[in-house]
Amino acid sequence: MTRPDGADRTGMKARLHLWIRLILLAAVMALLFVVDTATNYEVAAAVFYALVVLTAAPFLNRRVLIRLSALCVALTVLSFVLTAKGNLSTGLANMGISVVAILMATWLILKMDAARQAAQDAHAKLVRIARIKSLEGLTTSIAHEINQPLAAIVTSGTACGHWLAHDPPNLDRARQALGRIVQDAGRASAIVARVRSLTRGDPPSTTVFSFNEAVQEVIGVSSGEIARHGIALVLELAPDLPPVHADRVQIQQVIGNLLLNAIEAILSGPAQSRVIHMASEVVGGMVQLSIRDSGPGIPAGVRDHLFEAFWTTKEDGMGIGLSISRTLVEANGGQIEAEAVKTGGAIFRFTVPPVQQENSR
């Protein structure tokens, strides 16, 4: 799933940058020391050590930063001792100002850092709460989903009894009712299976499979829904896609969810232009599926929230479909995004990693 050579290259690049910065900083510090020592007491070049501390702060951790600022203070004091010319009391005052400036810069950075840390903790907490909330939504959703076929089963069962009790019994209608019962029972058990695979905590069980085939399967399941609402489905599946490496069931859940969203979006819009456009292709080394609908699109300002748990534009939505989709896509090493289309409608795209052709490890 990961691409080791790529990750290594980025890591090396980052380390190189760090070294270049450190060397530059050391050079600046040496220059400051020389200027401060060589000039009169009145020239307070040491104040600029505060700038060194500020510049270095973003790429150093707390401990190293404290050491750096201690070093700067030590250099300031040392150059004061080594300086030979000028007014001694001015030199003392300048040294004091420099030391205070360095210490204050350090203190402010540490303070800001602590605040940022606190904000991060709070955010993590919120994310956890959102997860629990979305679980609540999930159970509600499951209850609703499963009660639909159950209601149909119970009602059909009673109807069947009535047809049999007629005199003479209406066997045809009774048989039809029984057929519906069997069908709805199958539907209920499919929902249970879907929910179980969704809530299973274990990591995705990745396999290598044909992406287009998986897409076609989902379309097959939804074709009745698409036909019933008179929606035109335009398919543009790239024929030469590499096989992908992901959890097939999870990826199909994502496709199904996006397709269902597209259908719902279209139904809420005008009836004349009901088109869903699905395309698969290779983008940036990843296999990508895009689903474009001719619905009302994504209102401005909404796009950033779309994938958040418990956030929805649907009146009766739970706001968990897209959030779960994102979790699933990311668990499989891909990314998901949404975009409004200028001519109307919305487009959702997600990526799945292709199988690694040669082992580059």
Add this chain to the structure above:
Amino acid sequence: MTDAGVVYVIDDDRSVRAALEDLLASVGIRVLTFGSTTEFLAYGLEDAPGCLVLDVRMPGQSGIDFHRRMAGLGIALPVVFITGHGDIPMGVEAIKQGAIEFLTKPFNDQTLLDAIQNGIGKDRDHREQLAESAELRARWAALSAGEQDVARLVVRGLLNKQIAAVLHVSEITVKVRRAQVMRKMNVRTLPDLVRLTEKLSPDSLT
């Protein structure tokens, strides 16, 4: 107007719809099913006492919202709610809005059938009342202005002589008009007339 009831079912779930249709057919109730409120509105109402079985959670417009809008749309059908997931506030809200029943799926069929019969009965009463008051208004409209004046004063309990004085007409004229009122309103006694005019809206009597 046919007197047999008709049940309208609005539920986005196809199999629930099919099952309900079959259940109601098996007990001899006429039923029409719709996948959305839009479909239902496009079809319109039949001229028969009816009852609406409404799913709460549907894509597009929810059942609760539709129920709230019904009066504005001129639909006075009694409503039985069914829902796959209902909580207490939702049920309270629905009943407060005037629904006759709030059932969670899977529901007890007898409860549903009873609620539907109850709803059809209510609608039948309501329609009879409407028809009766329409008939009454027609009779009242058939009276001439002078006869209406007499009728109003008669109902207030004035004697012929007093009415004649108020309207500045002869007592004979009052008597003639009074007889006409009794005939046109199709009543024989004064108490009958009072009872009928009470059912008319108050502003037609002032």
